Amino acid sequence: xxxxxxxxxxxxxxxxxxxxxxxxxxxxxxxxxxxxxxxxxxxxxxxxxxxxxxxxxxxxxxxxxxxxxxxxxxxxxxxxxxxxxxxxxxxxxxxxxxxxxxxxxxxxxxxxxxxxxxxxxxxxxxxxxxxxxxxxxxxxxxxxxxxxxxxxxxxxxxxxxxxxxxxxxxxxxxxxxxxxxxxxxxxxxxxxxxxxxxxxxxxxxxxxxxxxxxxxxxxxxxxxxxxxxxxxxxxxxxxxxxxxxxxxxxxxxxxxxxxxxxxxxxxxxxxxxxxxxxxxxxxxxxxxxxxxxxxxxxxxxxxxxxxxxxxxxxxxxxxxxxxxxxxxxxxxxxxxxxxxxxxxxxxxxxxxxxxxxxxxxxxxxxxxxxxxxxxxxxxxxxxxxxxxxxxxxxxxxxxxxxxxxxxxxxxxxxxxxxxxxxxxxxxxxxxxxxxxxxxxxxxxxxxxxxxxxxxxxxxxxxxxxxxxxxxxxx
Amino acid sequence: xxxxxxxxxxxxxxxxxxxxxxxxxxxxxxxxxxxxxxxxxxxxxxxxxxxxxxxxxxxxxxxxxxxxxxxxxxxxxxxxxxxxxxxxxxxxxxxxxxxxxxxxxxxxxxxxxxxxxxxxxxxxxxxxxxxxxxxxxxxxxxxxxxxxxxxxxxxxxxxxxxxxxxxxxxxxxxxxxxxxxxxxxxxxxxxxxx
Ligand code: SF4
Numbered sequence: 001x002x003x004x005x006x007x008x009x010x011x012x013x014x015x016x017x018x019x020x021x022x023x024x025x026x027x028x029x030x031x032x033x034x035x036x037x038x039x040x041x042x043x044x045x046x047x048x049x050x051x052x053x054x055x056x057x058x059x060x061x062x063x064x065x066x067x068x069x070x071x072x073x074x075x076x077x078x079x080x081x082x083x084x085x086x087x088x089x090x091x092x093x094x095x096x097x098x099x100x101x102x103x104x105x106x107x108x109x110x111x112x113x114x115x116x117x118x119x120x121x122x123x124x125x126x127x128x129x130x131x132x133x134x135x136x137x138x139x140x141x142x143x144x145x146x147x148x149x150x151x152x153x154x155x156x157x158x159x160x161x162x163x164x165x166x167x168x169x170x171x172x173x174x175x176x177x178x179x180x181x182x183x184x185x186x187x188x189x190x191x192x193x194x195x196x197x198x199x200x201x202x203x204x205x206x207x208x209x210x211x212x213x214x215x216x217x218x219x220x221x222x223x224x225x226x227x228x229x230x231x232x233x234x235x236x237x238x239x240x241x242x243x244x245x246x247x248x249x250x251x252x253x254x255x256x257x258x259x260x261x262x263x264x265x266x267x268x269x270x271x272x273x274x275x276x277x278x279x280x281x282x283x284x285x286x287x288x289x290x291x292x293x294x295x296x297x298x299x300x301x302x303x304x305x306x307x308x309x310x311x312x313x314x315x316x317x318x319x320x321x322x323x324x325x326x327x328x329x330x331x332x333x334x335x336x337x338x339x340x341x342x343x344x345x346x347x348x349x350x351x352x353x354x355x356x357x358x359x360x361x362x363x364x365x366x367x368x369x370x371x372x373x374x375x376x377x378x379x380x381x382x383x384x385x386x387x388x389x390x391x392x393x394x395x396x397x398x399x400x401x402x403x404x405x406x407x408x409x410x411x412x413x414x415x416x417x418x419x420x421x422x423x424x425x426x427x428x429x430x431x432x433x434x435x436x437x438x439x440x441x442x443x444x445x446x447x448x449x450x451x452x453x454x455x456x457x458x459x460x461x462x463x464x465x466x467x468x469x470x471x472x473x474x
Numbered sequence: 475x476x477x478x479x480x481x482x483x484x485x486x487x488x489x490x491x492x493x494x495x496x497x498x499x500x501x502x503x504x505x506x507x508x509x510x511x512x513x514x515x516x517x518x519x520x521x522x523x524x525x526x527x528x529x530x531x532x533x534x535x536x537x538x539x540x541x542x543x544x545x546x547x548x549x550x551x552x553x554x555x556x557x558x559x560x561x562x563x564x565x566x567x568x569x570x571x572x573x574x575x576x577x578x579x580x581x582x583x584x585x586x587x588x589x590x591x592x593x594x595x596x597x598x599x600x601x602x603x604x605x606x607x608x609x610x611x612x613x614x615x616x617x618x619x620x621x622x623x624x625x626x627x628x629x630x631x632x633x634x635x636x637x638x639x640x641x642x643x644x645x646x647x648x649x650x651x652x653x654x655x656x657x658x659x660x661x662x663x664x665x666x667x668x
Contacts, residue, residue: 012663015652015655015656015658015659016652016655020633021633021634021637022633022634022648023632023634025649025652025655025656027656027659027660027663027665029665036504036505036557037504037556037557037558039506039507039508040507040508040509040558043507043508044646048646054667056667056668064504065505081505083505083506084505086505086507087505087507090507132556132558133555133556134554134555134556134580148556148580149556149580149583150556150557150558150561150580150583150584150587151558151584152558152584152587152588152645152646153583153587155646156645156646156649159646159649159650160646160649160650160652160653160656161656161660162649162652162656163649164634164645164648164649166632168579198492198550198553199492199549199550199553199576199578202550202576202578202579203579229554230554232550232553232578232579234579298492298494298553316490406496406501406555407501408501408502408504408505425494425496425554425555427494427496427497427554428496428497428519429496429497429500429519430496430501433500433519
């Protein structure tokens with residue numbers, strides 16, 4: 001029998017099949033938790049006198065409420081307020097009480113939950129992974145079935161290592177062709193969401209495949225799977241291949257030696273068989289994709305930089321954004337640039353941004369905040385000299401965390417400020433009350449930082465090339 | 475959990491598409507470690523003016539609607555973040571049923587587990603309900619019927635969630651009842667605790 005990648009993973013994880021009366025009981029291999037969506041679930045265990053069944057399959061980090069400034073000379077972290085501090089302390093207590101390993105603040109392995117899972121090799125092909133966080137879809141880049149759950153289900157997973165699920169439908173997105181220079185994975189996913197809509201994949205698990213996907217690095221694949229939820233998808237998946245295995249080999253939690261070989265040979269079976277059918281399928285030509293930017297208050301409201309804002313009757317969104325139909329965003333002055341979040345805070349994102357920042361300065365009126373996804377990435381960027389490029393340009397180089405992606409830790413933008421952000425949501429007030437978010441790639445964000453305006457990054461990349469050429473011939 | 479059988483209430487219409495969970499309850503209010511008191515922050519950015527006074531133009535602030543338990547919202551309600559604080563806030567405010575032509579997956583899952591009934595209706599039924607702001611509506615979960623302005627129609631609801639709501643059962647108890655099968659699965663796939 002032929003099967004899709006999703007079906008193969010699903011079939012290896014149901015404890016009981018679904019019936020008309022009851023959903024499937026789905027086994028969870030890996031449970032990731034953080035401080036915001038877990039306290040009430042721990043309380044549920046206490047209220048029901050239950051144990052946390054599998055602390056060995058549960059991993060905790062703190063990232064949402066954590067400060068991105070360095071601790072003071074006494075090693076104390078400067079939380080935005082008591083509530084944030086309390087939440088992080090609560091997580092520490094809960095993890096200690098229920099024996100859950102925690103990457104706490106200050107730990108060199110701490111970072112954004114969806115960044116450190118793959119980084120430590122906790123995330124592996126063919127697993128089921130849940131987290132009380134919608135961007136859990138990120139881990140699907142490894143061929144895992146990974147999705148966000150609510151706090152009740154966090155509690156169910158604590159208690160039983162299972163959740164109840166109706167089998168979702170499948171949605172194949174085939175992407176072929178070469179990306180032109182200056183076009184990134186972020187532009188691919190923004191173009192896809194624009195095409196299928198913010199609710200376009202509701203009830204479906206997306207699988208991305210095709211020659212474009214084959215060529216992408218793991219970081220880029222994660223960016224794409226990360227934003228699957230912004231099209232309403234249950235999850236996003238990509239079949240594991242040599243790129244995946246090379247990324248994972250040697251990581252802390254992956255099998256070693258002979259066990260590694262056995263694991264890889266199993267992972268090699270995780271692909272959609274020829275002839276397997278998706279419930280829905282679309283084809284995308286990657287060569288037509290150009291740098292994208294959003295203009296509205298959900299991620300489907302995106303355009304190519306240089307295109308005008310369409311006349312789609314999005315009155316409320318445009319009023320909130322202070323923009324108009326038929327307006328060209330190119331050249332629009334911006335106030336803040338944020339490079340970070342589980343979508344775009346990995347080392348390759350920072351390397352891309354650094355190409356633009358190198359030998360340039362952040363525009364006078366712009367605040368540029370660069371927040372690596374984890375300590376490991378931060379360290380690497382510092383070792384590679386990238387951090388210095390940012391600092392010399394005048395950007396703020398911060399400690400890892402979610403930061404301005406949702407502004408829970410006090411890293412926010414002000415009322416009516418425009419922020420070009422590499423995060424994933426441009427919802428009203430997401431980055432601060434009244435704040436106006438323009439989602440884009442790290443290249444586009446960096447270009448906005450140095451010019452102070454919405455700018456097609458290809459203009460600056462072309463200038464880089466011209467300078468390099470002049471130097472070579474000079 | 476309380477049993478959910480039927481509800482009779484006025485309809486309150488919030489005809490905005492893609493209302494995301496950040497809008498339902500902002501991240502400022504995710505800092506609590508319990509589930510209490512979120513109702514006052516429901517839709518806060520829309521509900522309150524700069525000076526923190528209620529915005530008289532916002533539908534939930536109008537006296538006639540203050541006690542409505544049935545919210546009819548624009549398409550794709552509850553998209554975005556997985557925060558269960560969204561149904562907690564709606565329930566704390568007094569909303570027991572949310573109706574739309576499409577409701578985001580995670581929100582629906584979260585809603586059911588807290589005794590909030592999410593109902594997906596057809597485009598046509600949705601248009602009809604959107605036009606009946608302030609009218610009486612009755613929702614009968616047992617028979618899966620809605621009636622509004624003398625217009626009855628039926629709705630679909632996931633069987634297990636319906637069963638749990640009707641009987642006031644926690645889904646967790648069902649899962650705990652599966653423990654023998656779960657252990658068997660772990661054994662079969664060598665996933666037992668070491
Ligand atoms: S970076 Fe943003 S989207 Fe990602 S986990 Fe943190 S808050 Fe959520």
